[in-house]
Amino acid sequence: MAKRRMSEKKRRMYRRRRIAAALLAVLFLLVCAGLVWGVGAGIRALRGGDGGQGASTSAQQSAKTKSKDKDKQGKDQKKDAGKKRSSGAPDCNKGDLALELAAPDPSTDVGGSIDFTATIRHKGTGSCLVDGSDGGRVLVITSGQDTVWRSDACPVGARTLLMATGDKDVQTITWHADRSQESCQPDEKLPLVDAGSYKAKLVLKADSNVVSQPVPVMIQ
Numbered sequence: 001m002a003k004r005r006m007s008e009k010k011r012r013m014y015r016r017r018r019i020a021a022a023l024l025a026v027l028f029l030l031v032c033a034g035l036v037w038g039v040g041a042g043i044r045a046l047r048g049g050d051g052g053q054g055a056s057t058s059a060q061q062s063a064k065t066k067s068k069d070k071d072k073q074g075k076d077q078k079k080d081a082g083k084k085r086s087s088g089a090p091d092c093n094k095g096d097l098a099l100e101l102a103a104p105d106p107s108t109d110v111g112g113s114i115d116f117t118a119t120i121r122h123k124g125t126g127s128c129l130v131d132g133s134d135g136g137r138v139l140v141i142t143s144g145q146d147t148v149w150r151s152d153a154c155p156v157g158a159r160t161l162l163m164a165t166g167d168k169d170v171q172t173i174t175w176h177a178d179r180s181q182e183s184c185q186p187d188e189k190l191p192l193v194d195a196g197s198y199k200a201k202l203v204l205k206a207d208s209n210v211v212s213q214p215v216p217v218m219i220q
Contacts, residue, residue: 089127089162091206096124096163099137099202099212107218111192113176114217118202122163131206132169133159138203139173141217148193149175152205154184175200177219195219 100119108114116139120132130136135156141149151173161169178190198217204210 089129092122092124092128092130092163092204092210093207094209096122096126096128097130097204097210098123099204099210101139101200101202101212101215103200103215103217106216107220108177109220110195111177112219113174114200116173116175116200116215118171118173120161120163120169122165122167125165127162127164130161130163130204131158132161132171133157134171134173136205138205139175139200140203141175141198141200143193143196143198147180148198149178149180153180175217193219 098121100121102117102119103114104117106114118137118139120130120137122128133156134151136158139149139151140147161167163169176187176190178187178192181190196219198219199214200217201214202212
């Protein structure tokens, strides 16, 4: 039986159908790929939003912590002033305080050191405030009219004391038998004093009328 030949018209129709089917398949694949990408992007966006929110929360907490630290530092710096405001006590003066100085071992060799016992004693009747640091009640070493050394030659932080009747504060101050300079220098860079006799005394920086008895010391 002879094979029937397909007309040219039918062949063109079948080619168009195959092309259309192929295009539909490609379009279907593109739509599926787009859906998969969209779902993935949505998930990434949600995760990114959570991360951003967490970072924002962490930044806010860090800012709050820094703010608290700054506030605490400010409060510490104002602690002394706060004591005065809260207590209502005035600054101590000559009628409130007595300064006492002693040197248990009042002599040393050149290049040695002498330890002094510095005492602030409240002798008045009312409470008052005084700076008990080495820059507030100052140890002064002299030789004749020459001031050799001072404990406030370098900056010293305040040490505010609220004192009442009968109170006393005792501290040790060490002199390394050296000479203070116009600018602050560590002891190892200060020149040593020569052998000889010197005098030491305590002076209240806020009121020079508050002064201890002089204590003679010897550098051998």
